[in-house]
Amino acid sequence: MYTSCDTEWDALCVDIVRSEGCGECEPLPEATCHIAASSSELSDVLSASLKGAADDIECTCGSFLEADVLFLYTAPESGTYSFDTAGSEVSDTVLSVLSGSECSDEELGCNDDRAEQLRSQLNVELSAGQKVLIAVESWDSEPGMVQVEVTAGSA
Numbered sequence: 001m002y003t004s005c006d007t008e009w010d011a012l013c014v015d016i017v018r019s020e021g022c023g024e025c026e027p028l029p030e031a032t033c034h035i036a037a038s039s040s041e042l043s044d045v046l047s048a049s050l051k052g053a054a055d056d057i058e059c060t061c062g063s064f065l066e067a068d069v070l071f072l073y074t075a076p077e078s079g080t081y082s083f084d085t086a087g088s089e090v091s092d093t094v095l096s097v098l099s100g101s102e103c104s105d106e107e108l109g110c111n112d113d114r115a116e117q118l119r120s121q122l123n124v125e126l127s128a129g130q131k132v133l134i135a136v137e138s139w140d141s142e143p144g145m146v147q148v149e150v151t152a153g154s155a
């Protein structure tokens with residue numbers, strides 16, 4: 001893919017221009033943050049498919065460059081929330097919770113395997129009205145449905 005000449009992809013673009021003798025460079029693809037579903041219920045199950053999903057964020061406890069699905073969750077009240085991928089079709093999940101509704105927000109926590117199982121679970125303290133992004137990846141690029149069950153967690 002041809003990319004813009006005045007960005008971090010300069011070297012790649014210059015190589016293309018040199019080898020192909022033209023100065024035509026397309027703009028960089030826009031950084032997007034694909035949110036599959038959202039909820040603000042105290043107990044809810046969010047689900048989406050990893051098939052064809054984009055790689056929007058890097059889960060720090062996951063594999064490099066894995067596709068992810070993102071769910072936006074708004075805490076209805078202050079407390080501890082549990083996010084659990086039990087019931088996902090993808091057997092080995094990775095779960096990450098970001099501190100806000102943007103893909104650039106900081107990671108509050110990341111879990112690969114919980115209690116010697118391949119599923120993932122995190123307890124996170126949230127305040128009323130706080131928005132968090134929940135990211136789910138497969139550990140080994142297995143396409144399929146993933147789901148996150150949100151419940152009132154224990155601290």
Ligand SMILES: [Ca+2]
Pocket residue numbers: 055056057058059065066067068137
């Ligand atoms: Ca990813």
Ligand SMILES: [Ca+2]
Pocket residue numbers: 092093094111112113117118119120139
């Ligand atoms: Ca796992």
